[in-house]
Amino acid sequence: MNRIETAFTHIKKEGKLAMMPFLVAGFPNFSQSLKILKVLSQHSDLLEIGFPYSDPLADGPVIQKADQVALKAGSTTSKVFELIKNLRLTTEIPITVLVYANLVYQRGIEKFYRDARNAGIDGVLIPDVPFEEISIFLKAAKKYNIDNIYLIATTTTPRRLNKITKVAQGYLYLTSVVGITGTQKDIPRKTLQYIKQIKRQTRLPIAVGFGISNLSQVKKLKINGADGVIIGSSLIKLIQKSNTNNPQTLINFLKNLNY
Amino acid sequence: MPSLLELEKAYERFKKNESMQAELKKLQRDFIGRPTSLYFAERMSKATGQKIYLKREDLAHTGAHKINNAIGQGLLAKFMGKSRIIAETGAGQHGVATAAACAKLGLECVVYMGEVDMERQQPNVIRMRLLGAKVVPVTSGSRTLKDAINEAIRDWITNIETTHYMIGSVLGPHPYPTIVRDFQAVIGREARSQILSSEGRLPDYLVACVGGGSNSVGLFHQFINDSKVKMIGVEAGGYGIRSGKHAARFAGGREGILHGTKSFVLQNADGQITETHSISAGLDYPSIGPEHVFLRELGRIKYVSATDEEALSAFRYLSETEGIIPALESAHAVAYALKLAKKLPNKKLIIINLSGRGDKDLPEMEKGLKI
Numbered sequence: 001m002n003r004i005e006t007a008f009t010h011i012k013k014e015g016k017l018a019m020m021p022f023l024v025a026g027f028p029n030f031s032q033s034l035k036i037l038k039v040l041s042q043h044s045d046l047l048e049i050g051f052p053y054s055d056p057l058a059d060g061p062v063i064q065k066a067d068q069v070a071l072k073a074g075s076t077t078s079k080v081f082e083l084i085k086n087l088r089l090t091t092e093i094p095i096t097v098l099v100y101a102n103l104v105y106q107r108g109i110e111k112f113y114r115d116a117r118n119a120g121i122d123g124v125l126i127p128d129v130p131f132e133e134i135s136i137f138l139k140a141a142k143k144y145n146i147d148n149i150y151l152i153a154t155t156t157t158p159r160r161l162n163k164i165t166k167v168a169q170g171y172l173y174l175t176s177v178v179g180i181t182g183t184q185k186d187i188p189r190k191t192l193q194y195i196k197q198i199k200r201q202t203r204l205p206i207a208v209g210f211g212i213s214n215l216s217q218v219k220k221l222k223i224n225g226a227d228g229v230i231i232g233s234s235l236i237k238l239i240q241k242s243n244t245n246n247p248q249t250l251i252n253f254l255k256n257l258n259y
Numbered sequence: 260m261p262s263l264l265e266l267e268k269a270y271e272r273f274k275k276n277e278s279m280q281a282e283l284k285k286l287q288r289d290f291i292g293r294p295t296s297l298y299f300a301e302r303m304s305k306a307t308g309q310k311i312y313l314k315r316e317d318l319a320h321t322g323a324h325k326i327n328n329a330i331g332q333g334l335l336a337k338f339m340g341k342s343r344i345i346a347e348t349g350a351g352q353h354g355v356a357t358a359a360a361c362a363k364l365g366l367e368c369v370v371y372m373g374e375v376d377m378e379r380q381q382p383n384v385i386r387m388r389l390l391g392a393k394v395v396p397v398t399s400g401s402r403t404l405k406d407a408i409n410e411a412i413r414d415w416i417t418n419i420e421t422t423h424y425m426i427g428s429v430l431g432p433h434p435y436p437t438i439v440r441d442f443q444a445v446i447g448r449e450a451r452s453q454i455l456s457s458e459g460r461l462p463d464y465l466v467a468c469v470g471g472g473s474n475s476v477g478l479f480h481q482f483i484n485d486s487k488v489k490m491i492g493v494e495a496g497g498y499g500i501r502s503g504k505h506a507a508r509f510a511g512g513r514e515g516i517l518h519g520t521k522s523f524v525l526q527n528a529d530g531q532i533t534e535t536h537s538i539s540a541g542l543d544y545p546s547i548g549p550e551h552v553f554l555r556e557l558g559r560i561k562y563v564s565a566t567d568e569e570a571l572s573a574f575r576y577l578s579e580t581e582g583i584i585p586a587l588e589s590a591h592a593v594a595y596a597l598k599l600a601k602k603l604p605n606k607k608l609i610i611i612n613l614s615g616r617g618d619k620d621l622p623e624m625e626k627g628l629k630i
Contacts, residue, residue, distance in 0.1 A: 053531065054400065054531040054533075055400065055405065055406075055518075055532050057409055057412050057413065061399070064399055068400075071531065076529050077530075101516045102515050102524070102526070102530040102532075103529060103530045105515065105516055106515060106526070106529060106530030107529070107530070128516070130260040130263075132260065155261060155419060155420075156261070157261060160260075160261065178417060178419060179413070179417030179418075180413045180416065180417060
C-alpha cells in the first residue's frame, strides 16, 4: 500500500473525513511556505501542494494571487521540488501536487515525474489536461509509481466517469461546484447526490474540493459519503490576513473543520 | 471536455444543415455586407512598382473580419440551444463583433477584456456597451488578451450548461481552431475569385498580420494548394525582437501548452507564460493558432515581424496614400508588404489583408502621432 492508500484506509477505520489542506509552494515565500507546510503536516491527513503558475485557469482570485506572490518571490519548478524534498525529510504524510500542463511539458514529462518521485511526491493532478490527452503523462506516472489524480465534476457523465475510474488511482478529486476554486458558503445539492452516484461506480476515495470553508459543508459531505475535503482558498486567505509566522490560527481553523 | 465534444458534434450537424447555411449566407450578405471589396491600391502600387490589392475586411460590419466568425458562432450557439454568450477580446474588435451578433440574434452577451486593453481601445468599449453587452474588466496578470481568455475560460467552466464560449481566433482546444477558420475562410474564397476576375491570375504574395491568426488563416486557407502563391504572416515585433518586448512567437517562443492548445508560446525556461508587448492589442498574445505551427513546419507560410514603429509609419502611410485608416493590427501587414515590395522585381501581384479599420486606435494615435 502506498502512502495515499494507507492514509485513506486509516481514516476510514476511524470514521473520519480526511483533512487535506492545499497550499501554493513558495507562498508567501520559500522559507515560510516550508514552515507552514511542516506544521500543517502534523495536523492533516494529506497535503496538496500547488506549483505556482502564471495562468492558473482552474483557480479563483485567491489562488491566482498566491501564485503571483510565489512567482515574484522567486519560485521555480526546481525550487518547488526542493521544498517538497525538504518537507519529506520531516513527514510521512501523503503529498500530492497540482501542476498545470505546460510546467510538466517544459521540464520534460519523464523528468518531471522522476523529480517528483525523488522529492517524495505520491500523486500528481494536472487540471488542464483532459482524460483524452492524459496517456503520455500517465505512462511516466506509472513508471515512477506516482498516482494520477483526476478531477471530476457533476458535469462528468457516467460513461466518462466509468472510463476515468478504470485508470484513476489514489482518490477522485470532485469539485464541489462546477467552475473554479474559491470560497463558497454551501454545497450544491447536485454535488451531494453526485457523491452517491460515484460511490456506486467506484471504490476509490472521494475528496471534495473547491470552495470548502465551513463546518456545515464538511458535515454535509461526510453524511453523503465523501472521504476527504480539500481546503485551499480559505486557508490561503487566512495566511494572507494573518501575515504572521504564528501557524496556530491555521491549526485552529483546520481543527474547527474536523468532523 | 464534454462541452467540447458536444460542440464538435453540433458543429458537424450545423455544417450539413441547409437552413442554417442559408441563414448564414443571408446574414453574411445583408448584415455583414459581404462580399467585401478587393481594392486596387493605385497610389501605393505606383510608389512601389508592384500591383497591390487590399482585401477590405475593414468594410465589414463593425469594422473588421471578426464579425464573420461572430455571426457564424452566434448562429451555431442558437442552433445548440445556448442562450448566453461569453467572449474575450484584445483590441475589442472581436468583442464588438460578438456584441453586435448577439444583439442581432437575441443572445445575452458578456465580454472579458483586460484593463490595459480597455484603456487603449476605449471606443470599442463604448461600442460594446451600446450594443448591449456587459464588458467585464480583467485585472489579473498582464491585464491583456491572455488574461481575458483566462477569465472567459473560468466563466465558461462555471456556467457551462447555459453558455457558449465564442473564441475569437483560431485558438483554444479542438474544435475551435477549425470552426473559426471555417467561418473566416470566406475572406480567401472571395479574394481568390475577385483577383481572378480582375487580374486573370492568382497573386504572387498574400500578406496578413498574425495575432491568434484568424484573419491570416481566413485569407490563406483557400490558397493553400496553390503552391505558387507565397504567403507571409506578420507577427508583432513590438520594440524589436532583441528587446524581448514583443509578441513574435516564432522568433522568440517555443512549443508549449496554453489555453488548451499545443502551439508556439512565449515563455520562460520553466514554462511560465511571459508578458508580451505590442502597440496593437489584437496582436499582443503569447501564443498562436496551432494550424500556423503546422503550416510553418510544412514550409507553406513564412513568418516575419514588424515593429511598433514600422506599424505606426504604415498606419500613417496608408491613411495618407490611399485614404484608408487601417487598424494598428493590419498596419503590421501593410508595413511588411511595403518592405517586401521594395525588394521584389516589379509588377508582382500582392494581396494584403486589411483585416480592420483604425477608428478604435484614434485616441492612442492622438498621443503617439501628435495629430
